[in-house]
Amino acid sequence: MPDELDVLERHPKTSEPGELMRPHNMTCFGCGPESPHGLHLEMYAGEGFSVDAKMPVQQWMEGGPGVIHGGILSSAFDDVMGMTPRLIGPAAVTAHLQVDFLQPIPVGKTLHLHAEILGKQRRKIYVEGVAHLGDPDRPVARANGLFVQIDVRAHFADHVENSAKAAEYLGGKPQL
Ligand SMILES: CCCCCCCCCCCCCCCC(=O)SCCNC(=O)CCNC(=O)[C@H](O)C(C)(C)COP(=O)(O)OP(=O)(O)OC[C@H]1O[C@@H](n2cnc3c(N)ncnc32)[C@H](O)[C@@H]1OP(=O)(O)O
Numbered sequence: 149m150p151d152e153l154d155v156l157e158r159h160p161k162t163s164e165p166g167e168l169m170r171p172h173n174m175t176c177f178g179c180g181p182e183s184p185h186g187l188h189l190e191m192y193a194g195e196g197f198s199v200d201a202k203m204p205v206q207q208w209m210e211g212g213p214g215v216i217h218g219g220i221l222s223s224a225f226d227d228v229m230g231m232t233p234r235l236i237g238p239a240a241v242t243a244h245l246q247v248d249f250l251q252p253i254p255v256g257k258t259l260h261l262h263a264e265i266l267g268k269q270r271r272k273i274y275v276e277g278v279a280h281l282g283d284p285d286r287p288v289a290r291a292n293g294l295f296v297q298i299d300v301r302a303h304f305a306d307h308v309e310n311s312a313k314a315a316e317y318l319g320g321k322p323q324l
Contacts, residue, residue: 179231182312197235199264201224216255229293262277273296274293
């Protein structure tokens with residue numbers, strides 16, 4: 149992360165601490181309630197510049213016998229960490245994500261995910277993620293990511309027609 153950082157300020161219209169945050173997109177693999185095969189993460193704004201979510205580790209998420217698949221864990225981090233930019237302004241997309249897998253994460257447990265903005269420089273937002281199984285002092289995974297703020301309309305202009313929600317997006321339905 150660079151030394152010279154911008155001052156962080158919560159966006160006046162963002163969710164209050166403890167409030168459920170709106171999904172990125174109703175069919176987002178991470179947080180979309182209408183995603184047919186998604187994680188269906190419910191995300192809550194935290195204090196400061198943080199977001200929290202809980203994810204039951206279900207059988208279909210299995211990688212090695214009885215434990216979560218690394219890609220599922222990475223997806224969960226991506227989405228929870230990718231929600232933090234909403235706290236300060238325009239949406240951002242993942243440019244870089246790295247995950248440290250510290251402990252096996254058993255099927256049947258509930259994974260607690262916490263993401264926090266560490267700093268921002270121009271459009272770059274540096275975010276840290278931590279996951280635990282109920283005891284915050286015993287993390288089972290950590291992540292660091294770089295999210296880059298975008299103009300959502302321009303960024304998705306060539307792609308919305310491929311969305312499950314294309315009709316709504318192309319019809320100009322109010323954006324999430
Ligand atoms: C109408 C429809 C409405 C839809 C309403 C829904 C909205 C909801 C959206 C949110 C959704 C989130 C969902 C969860 C998070 C995902 O999973 S996002 C999906 C995965 N990510 C992607 O698809 C992003 C693909 N990559 C890109 O599109 C482009 O590379 C980026 C990231 C936008 C950057 O491109 P760019 O805008 O041309 O910017 P660029 O000048 O290259 O980079 C800006 C800065 O970042 C730095 N940078 C860029 N990439 C990197 C990198 N990999 N490593 C280090 N530094 C980097 C650059 O060096 C530059 O730094 P400075 O010069 O400012 O120091």
